[in-house]
Amino acid sequence: MPELPEVETTRLGITPHILGHKIIDVVIRQRKLRWPIPRGLAQKLQGQTIQAVERRAKYLLLKIETGTLILHLGMSGSLRILPANTPAEKHDHFDLVFNNGLCLRLTDPRRFGAVLWSKEPVEQHKLIQHLGPEPLSEAFNANDLYSKSRGRKVSVKQFIMDGKVVVGVGNIYASEALFLAGIHPKKAAGKISAERYELLVSSIKKVLAAAIEQGGTTLRDFVGGDGKPGYFAQQLNVYGRTSEPCSTCGQPIKQLTLGQRSTYYCPNCQH
DNA sequence: AATCGCGCCTGACGGC
């Protein structure tokens, strides 16, 4: 499932092929994604040139003169660059066709993704405007996290997965970052010291940056057709490793559920 | 204001 590192890697992969190029066709095969693809979108995009390819949280932002195309990959979405005439397969819902003979194609079996349009400055868009800081920016720091956590009774894992607190920390990397920081996922956010938040912030940054770096080397081929861009198998210490020995102490990794999400941790290393 | 839990959707997987 695309977490922030996959989305960022996707951004880096598609940018050179679409930046500065003109959209000559828009193909919508399935409008029913998480929200319907808006009516009239094709006409808004037709003939426009991509001026920037940005990312906010897990939203990809394709900026053109008159507004911003917002893309989200949901659970199972992926974007590829293909020759413009590549036949569509099942789950290929949306194409942008460019004047360089290439096509940006959205594939999304579960359709939790989204294709939306923002006319106003995209920072003011409903889905964007209330988002917390980017995890890899300086705005995300221990002071900020600590002050936001005071009085909060939710588990620290749910807390760092809350997009108003910090964006882009998904289920996998939340478990991984807490493992690195030695913090038990169930511990109440409001009961964690400033010192430990210092460690947690650096762990989140470290885990995400490492995954993005690995993505850059693993996911090199965005052009071509060989199936989906295989999202990289990140080295994971705890996620999905129930009963396997902890890489630090050898104790079996445990699993629990927090906020309807499976959560993995080492009962010996995390408190 | 904070918290809880629903729902969207399909593929994979286990049991029979």
Add this chain to the structure above:
DNA sequence: TGCCGTCAGGCGCGAT
């Protein structure tokens, strides 16, 4: 082999 139930999961949203 085939059918069916269950689960995973991002994240906005409505209810409490």
